[in-house]
Amino acid sequence: MNKKHVKMTVNGKTVEGDVEARTLLIHFLREDLGLTGPHIGCETSHCGACTVDLDGRSVKSCTLFAVQAENADITTVEGMAAADGTLHAIQEGFMQEHGLQCGFCTPGMIMRTHRLLQENPNPTDEEIRWGISGNLCRCTGYQNIVKAVRYAANKLNDTTREAAE
Amino acid sequence: MSDAQTMTLEEREATLGGVGTARKRKEDVRFIQGAGNYVDDVKLPGMVFGDFVRSPYAHARIKSINAEAALAVPGVKAVLTAADLKPLNLHYMPTLAGDVQAVLAEEKVLFQNQEVAFVVADDRYIASDAAELVEVDYEELPPIVDAFKAMDEGAICLREDIQGKTEGAHGLRKHDNHIFEWEIGDLEGADKALADAEVTVKELITYQRVHPSPLETCASIASMDKIKGELTVYGTFQAPHVVRTVASLLSGIPEHKIRVIAPDIGGGFGNKVGVYPGYVCSIVASIVLGIPVKWVEDRIENLSATAFARDYHMTGELAATKDGKITGLKCHVLADHGAFDACADPTKWPAGFFNICTGSYDIPVAHVSVDGVYTNKAPGGVAYRCSFRVTEAAYMIERMIDVLAQKLEMDPAELRLKNFVQPAQFPYNSALGWEYDSGDYPTAMNQMMQAVDYAGLRKEQAEQRDKVARGESRSLMGIGVAFFTEIVGAGPSRNCDILGVAMFDSCEIRVHPTGSAIARLGTKSQGQAHETTYAQILATEIGIPSEDIGIEEGDTDTAPYGLGTYGSRSTPVAGAAAARVGRKIRAKAQKIAAHLLEVAEGDLEWEIDRFKVKGLPEKEATMKEIAWAAYNNLPEGMEPGLEAVDYYDPPNMTYPFGAYLCVIDIDIDTGESAIRRFYALDDCGTRINPMVIEGQVHGGLTEAFGIAMGQEIAYDELGNVQGASLMDYFLPTAVETPIWETDFTVTPSPHHPIGAKGVGESPNVGGVPAFSNAVIDAFSHLGVKHMPMPHTAWRVWKQCQELGLTK
Ligand code: FES
Ligand code: FES
Numbered sequence: 001m002n003k004k005h006v007k008m009t010v011n012g013k014t015v016e017g018d019v020e021a022r023t024l025l026i027h028f029l030r031e032d033l034g035l036t037g038p039h040i041g042c043e044t045s046h047c048g049a050c051t052v053d054l055d056g057r058s059v060k061s062c063t064l065f066a067v068q069a070e071n072a073d074i075t076t077v078e079g080m081a082a083a084d085g086t087l088h089a090i091q092e093g094f095m096q097e098h099g100l101q102c103g104f105c106t107p108g109m110i111m112r113t114h115r116l117l118q119e120n121p122n123p124t125d126e127e128i129r130w131g132i133s134g135n136l137c138r139c140t141g142y143q144n145i146v147k148a149v150r151y152a153a154n155k156l157n158d159t160t161r162e163a164a165e
Numbered sequence: 166m167s168d169a170q171t172m173t174l175e176e177r178e179a180t181l182g183g184v185g186t187a188r189k190r191k192e193d194v195r196f197i198q199g200a201g202n203y204v205d206d207v208k209l210p211g212m213v214f215g216d217f218v219r220s221p222y223a224h225a226r227i228k229s230i231n232a233e234a235a236l237a238v239p240g241v242k243a244v245l246t247a248a249d250l251k252p253l254n255l256h257y258m259p260t261l262a263g264d265v266q267a268v269l270a271e272e273k274v275l276f277q278n279q280e281v282a283f284v285v286a287d288d289r290y291i292a293s294d295a296a297e298l299v300e301v302d303y304e305e306l307p308p309i310v311d312a313f314k315a316m317d318e319g320a321i322c323l324r325e326d327i328q329g330k331t332e333g334a335h336g337l338r339k340h341d342n343h344i345f346e347w348e349i350g351d352l353e354g355a356d357k358a359l360a361d362a363e364v365t366v367k368e369l370i371t372y373q374r375v376h377p378s379p380l381e382t383c384a385s386i387a388s389m390d391k392i393k394g395e396l397t398v399y400g401t402f403q404a405p406h407v408v409r410t411v412a413s414l415l416s417g418i419p420e421h422k423i424r425v426i427a428p429d430i431g432g433g434f435g436n437k438v439g440v441y442p443g444y445v446c447s448i449v450a451s452i453v454l455g456i457p458v459k460w461v462e463d464r465i466e467n468l469s470a471t472a473f474a475r476d477y478h479m480t481g482e483l484a485a486t487k488d489g490k491i492t493g494l495k496c497h498v499l500a501d502h503g504a505f506d507a508c509a510d511p512t513k514w515p516a517g518f519f520n521i522c523t524g525s526y527d528i529p530v531a532h533v534s535v536d537g538v539y540t541n542k543a544p545g546g547v548a549y550r551c552s553f554r555v556t557e558a559a560y561m562i563e564r565m566i567d568v569l570a571q572k573l574e575m576d577p578a579e580l581r582l583k584n585f586v587q588p589a590q591f592p593y594n595s596a597l598g599w600e601y602d603s604g605d606y607p608t609a610m611n612q613m614m615q616a617v618d619y620a621g622l623r624k625e626q627a628e629q630r631d632k633v634a635r636g637e638s639r640s641l642m643g644i645g646v647a648f649f650t651e652i653v654g655a656g657p658s659r660n661c662d663i664l665g666v667a668m669f670d671s672c673e674i675r676v677h678p679t680g681s682a683i684a685r686l687g688t689k690s691q692g693q694a695h696e697t698t699y700a701q702i703l704a705t706e707i708g709i710p711s712e713d714i715g716i717e718e719g720d721t722d723t724a725p726y727g728l729g730t731y732g733s734r735s736t737p738v739a740g741a742a743a744a745r746v747g748r749k750i751r752a753k754a755q756k757i758a759a760h761l762l763e764v765a766e767g768d769l770e771w772e773i774d775r776f777k778v779k780g781l782p783e784k785e786a787t788m789k790e791i792a793w794a795a796y797n798n799l800p801e802g803m804e805p806g807l808e809a810v811d812y813y814d815p816p817n818m819t820y821p822f823g824a825y826l827c828v829i830d831i832d833i834d835t836g837e838s839a840i841r842r843f844y845a846l847d848d849c850g851t852r853i854n855p856m857v858i859e860g861q862v863h864g865g866l867t868e869a870f871g872i873a874m875g876q877e878i879a880y881d882e883l884g885n886v887q888g889a890s891l892m893d894y895f896l897p898t899a900v901e902t903p904i905w906e907t908d909f910t911v912t913p914s915p916h917h918p919i920g921a922k923g924v925g926e927s928p929n930v931g932g933v934p935a936f937s938n939a940v941i942d943a944f945s946h947l948g949v950k951h952m953p954m955p956h957t958a959w960r961v962w963k964q965c966q967e968l969g970l971t972k
Contacts, residue, residue, distance in 0.1 A: 036202070037200075095189060
């Protein structure tokens with residue numbers, strides 16, 4: 001089948017590859033780039049396990065063709081920790097508040113939270129629940145995920161405040 | 166002096182991170198960074214992909230299969246059909262239930278989406294393209310969808326491969342579509358109790374067909390090294406060691422040349438216990454092609470072909486006195502097992518442990534009979550986050566208690582309190598043959614009733630009912646009470662085995678010279694935090710901080726043989742092995758300590774992480790020092806090293822219990838239910854990690870909520886599976902999911918080395934009846950005795966309409 005050349009930024013690095021027009025972004029990320037963060041739970045846009053951040057939006061990467069991400073700037077969970085390995089506040093929140101069990105939904109949840117907290121830095125519990133409602137978790141019952149998001153929001157807000165002072 | 170010597174006792178306890186601490190999870194570090202290693206993350210050099218051609222029909226004869234067009238697609242390596250597997254005797258595989266299941270359909274297909282051919286190609290896109298090109302010519306046959314019609318006279322025989330066989334793995338077959346009849350208890354006694362009773366109730370309680378649907382679907386990669394004659398299989402296996410044994414028996418490859426690896430698993434809930442055609446086909450394809458073959462199920466395949474759960478039609482009967490003392494129970498179950506009997510139950514238990522259905526109540530006489538039948542539906546019958554058929558049993562009895570309470574015009578909580586097995590009766594022998602290890606039901610029930618102000622809730626409900634009657638409100642309030650007793654931790658080898666292998670479990674530990682350790686177990690976590698909690702058990706036993714104990718499971722080349730993780734058996738069985746292996750280490754450590762301190766063994770006492778000489782508190786040897794000595798300074802004649810193994814065959818199962826309460830508000834005009842409150846009190850004996858326990862309870866309750874309020878794998882009259890996608894199958898999101906209140910009591914198991922009972926499945930078992938009872942309770946004053954699950958808004962609205970409540 002005819003292949004198309006694509007080029008995009010993933011976790012700060014420019015990446016390129018040749019893909020079929022029908023290749024899903026999730027398959028490009030996982031199969032061609034070898035990422036293991038974004039997961040596949042349905043391939044039908046329901047579960048959110050494949051969520052990545054794309055040009056400032058949360059995107060279910062099974063819903064997009066790789067060619068649609070041409071020139072896009074993508075962040076996956078692999079790009080969240082600092083270069084020195086320090087965990088991002090959201091990652092820390094999930095660990096501190098027991099926001100994960102099997103971990104399969106976690107990369108998607110973290111990426112969704114990342115965008116949610118930029119859109120709404122101080123969400124109520126209700127807003128968190130709506131905000132992550134496109135991401136399914138079969139293990140945790142969400143209560144501790146909500147806590148994890150709150151933990152991250154508080155920590156990020158503290159950091160912003162400190163920086164402003 | 167080292168830090169260890171200057172620390173206070175409390176500081177040492179804290180450093181240890183043993184049993185009872187809310188230790189943060191070890192496994193999180195990799196998962197939050199996308200560095201988990203799930204099956205689909207595994208890539209082997211030269212690996213190709215397999216995809217299935219599946220049947221569009223529920224029941225049809227296969228007239229021909231033509232794979233020419235598929236084979237002509239560039240990149241296609243092979244197309245396997247039953248004709249290819251038959252010479253290898255692999256077109257059928259044995260099931261855990263003593264039946265066989267078609268790996269690839271031979272002459273007939275028996276359920277929609279049944280596996281017909283396996284296409285292997287360079288990548289998943291090509292495999293899927295080529296699967297479309299395989300031409301299968303079918304002749305449609307009438308399907309049997311309704312289990313109640315399966316044994317009708319003249320019903321079409323579904324399983325021609327066993328037609329006319331009057332005996333199956335579990336005794337006589339009454340009909341070509343009959344699998345087994347299983348009965349237990351005292352039929353005459355139960356009949357007499359019913360005949361003599363002042364009050365009786367009878368109700369058909371159906372527990373619908375559902376699916377565990379973990380977020381990760383099933384997958385496997387087989388890699389046959391033809392030169393070495395070695396097979397490696399990666400897969401989503403809750404029981405990897407059993408898979409190795411089965412793979413060896415099926416393929417003829419000796420067991421030591423098969424390595425099964427279950428890497429990280431993205432949730433199991435029973436879905437990943439069985440052996441599926443996908444696993445077998447990836448193995449066969451790899452053996453044939455000599456290259457690694459990966460198979461990953463998609464969500465529709467997952468929901469429609471692997472591992473349904475429940476599908477039990479239970480007719481319950483209770484006998485009681487006028488003042489509410491239960492005098493007998495009888496239950497008949499019609500069990501819809503689908504096209505093959507692939508239930509994941511211990512060999513001798515075709516209906517699992519359904520005979521736990523006398524529940525938490527002291528019922529003097531009982532009888533249960535179960536008829537299993539074939540239908541044109543997917544095989545499975547797994548324990549979806551419960552011990553074998555325990556949630557079905559709990560649902561039946563907890564619903565029946567409410568039905569009886571209604572008839573007696575008694576409060577359902579009061580009726581439960583009146584019939585509980587009393588603390589002094591433990592160990593309690595139930596009428597259906599179990600010996601309950603320990604429990605204190607009244608305390609748990611009373612604690613629950615106080616915590617929620619039960620009397621206040623009932624008062625409010627009465628007022629609310631009046632308001633509705635007066636036309637001042639359109640909202641009905643329901644209160645659901647459930648008190649469950651589970652039976653988990655299979656199991657004693659005298660009555661539990663899987664394919665003949667006794668259901669023990671194991672732990673092996675090696676303490677390194679510098680005082681850290683590695684332990685391996687025969688179970689396999691799918692999110693239950695084994696790496697965290699097993700280390701806590703060991704830490705308490707051997708005085709090495711849990712941070713310094715690595716835990717490994719899932720690789721059959723390194724881990725000791727075990728029966729895997731399901732039926733809440735990890736803590737009761739492998740957790741017990743961990744405690745016992747720790748005690749073996751400590752016994753040797755004590756000898757070494759005596760040698761180091763130049764005293765007799767008996768002069769030593771254990772304190773958190775060291776041995777001290779009695780009466781001479783400054784003379785001590787820490788575990789760290791002892792570990793070092795184990796490699797260079799041993800008593801005369803002692804074998805060097807510090808390692809041990811334990812295979813634990815439990816003397817009994819464990820019996821966790823709990824008291825749950827759900828308050829629900831139902832909108833009469835839309836049928837929508839809002840869960841106002843859910844309180845769950847669990848007693849799982851000794852609590853190893855309260856944080857993990859709470860997480861397990863939250864997750865299990867959410868699954869129970871999904872089951873009770875929305876999940877169903879339904880079929881239309883042609884056997885087309887309805888709703889096998891996440892568009893239709895209800896997996897709760899954060900928005901609908903209620904807020905959970907958790908609580909506990911602690912009644913240790915007397916026979917478990919640390920008194921733990923297992924908790925992962927309790928919330929599913931107790932949650933489902935609590936939700937269902939709440940919905941039905943909202944209508945009970947209007948004479949409604951039962952409403953079938955799932956309690957979707959549509960069904961609830963229809964109930965409102967039938968009662969003339971809607972406008
Ligand atoms: S895999 Fe993309 S939403 Fe489920
Ligand atoms: S942690 Fe398992 S799906 Fe969310």
